[in-house]
Amino acid sequence: MTDLPVIAVAGAAGRMGQMLIHVIRDSGQARLGGLLVRPGHDWAGRDPGEAMGGSALGIVASDDPARALAGADAVIDFTSPDSSLEFAALAAERGFVHVIGTTGFSESQLAGLQDHAQRAVMIRAGNMSLGVNLLAGLVQRVAAALDEDFDIEVIEAHHNRKVDAPSGTALMLGEAAAKGRGVPLAEVSDRARDGHTGARRRGDIGFAVVRGGDIVGEHDVMFAGKGERLVLSHVATDRAIFARGALRAALWGLGRPPGEYDMTDVLGL
Numbered sequence: 001m002t003d004l005p006v007i008a009v010a011g012a013a014g015r016m017g018q019m020l021i022h023v024i025r026d027s028g029q030a031r032l033g034g035l036l037v038r039p040g041h042d043w044a045g046r047d048p049g050e051a052m053g054g055s056a057l058g059i060v061a062s063d064d065p066a067r068a069l070a071g072a073d074a075v076i077d078f079t080s081p082d083s084s085l086e087f088a089a090l091a092a093e094r095g096f097v098h099v100i101g102t103t104g105f106s107e108s109q110l111a112g113l114q115d116h117a118q119r120a121v122m123i124r125a126g127n128m129s130l131g132v133n134l135l136a137g138l139v140q141r142v143a144a145a146l147d148e149d150f151d152i153e154v155i156e157a158h159h160n161r162k163v164d165a166p167s168g169t170a171l172m173l174g175e176a177a178a179k180g181r182g183v184p185l186a187e188v189s190d191r192a193r194d195g196h197t198g199a200r201r202r203g204d205i206g207f208a209v210v211r212g213g214d215i216v217g218e219h220d221v222m223f224a225g226k227g228e229r230l231v232l233s234h235v236a237t238d239r240a241i242f243a244r245g246a247l248r249a250a251l252w253g254l255g256r257p258p259g260e261y262d263m264t265d266v267l268g269l
């Protein structure tokens with residue numbers, strides 16, 4: 001028990017944080033370490049087991065990153081872009097493996113993460129599930145096989161509490177499609193359609209966003225041609241798929257050289 005790696009959870013009170021607590025505890029592969037919550041959160045200074053509807057965890061949550069993450073071999077972080085950047089700096093200083101599931105980073109925040117990853121193992125993916133990472137490979141292959149007579153559209157749907165759009169997964173799938181086509185996504189991405197937009201530009205990769213209810217995460221990549229459409233889809237029905245992927249990433253990262261990795265590295269895809 002004691003020689004199991006210690007994994008801390010940043011954003012422990014969130015939807016993914018609570019799922020991670022269950023998945024890590026039940027895994028038998030790691031020991032749940034610190035639980036970091038947002039400054040001033042009412043879990044700070046308390047064992048959150050009962051608040052989660054179960055028995056005590058034997059761990060007191062903290063809103064102090066230095067304290068909550070002390071002694072962790074790896075930290076799994078599903079929080080917000082600003083917070084993940086802060087924890088990446090701490091990972092670079094302390095040397096823990098940093099698994100980042102957070103989405104919605106700006107280009108300058110991504111550059112900041114890249115900088116910190118020179119000094120620690122950072123594994124980041126807009127989607128930690130096996131299915132979506134396999135889907136990205138398929139999207140790349142199909143995009144490479146079909147020419148621009150096929151319009152590519154990425155359609156995503158999520159719950160009504162999601163704060164970023166398009167989703168990290170949609171952007172990942174858009175990147176895969178652009179890679180298949182051999183073009184930078186930034187040059188062909190069409191993310192804003194409203195009003196008199198004019199006709200679709202040939203070769204663009206479009207994004208459409210749905211928000212509602214408790215949808216866990218659904219993604220379609222449509223290749224729309226003349227007389228036929230090909231649609232590749234992934235539907236998540238349980239957040240445990242992301243948490244299991246993140247735990248697998250944390251364990252994979254232990255002992256690796258510093259650098260930025262993603263789930264294709266972890267899954268060997």
Ligand SMILES: NC(=O)C1=CN([C@@H]2O[C@H](COP(=O)(O)OP(=O)(O)OC[C@H]3O[C@@H](n4cnc5c(N)ncnc54)[C@H](OP(=O)(O)O)[C@@H]3O)[C@@H](O)[C@H]2O)C=CC1
Nearest residue numbers: 011013014015016037038078079083101103126127128242
């Ligand atoms: N890569 C993947 O596979 C997946 C990625 N995600 C991404 O993960 C992120 C979180 O998603 P989700 O769990 O649904 O969101 P939630 O809002 O439910 O959880 C985020 C948690 O982080 C907390 N938090 C924010 N800032 C800090 C901080 N500085 N220190 C400690 N805790 C902090 C929030 O606290 P409070 O609410 O009190 O502010 C909240 O409890 C999103 O970016 C989402 O897109 C989600 C699922 C899968």
Ligand SMILES: O=C(O)C1=N[C@H](C(=O)O)C[C@H](O)C1
Nearest residue numbers: 103126127162167168169217
């Ligand atoms: O916020 C979410 O919930 C999810 N976020 C990720 C994303 O932005 O793609 C992954 C998953 O779809 C759930």
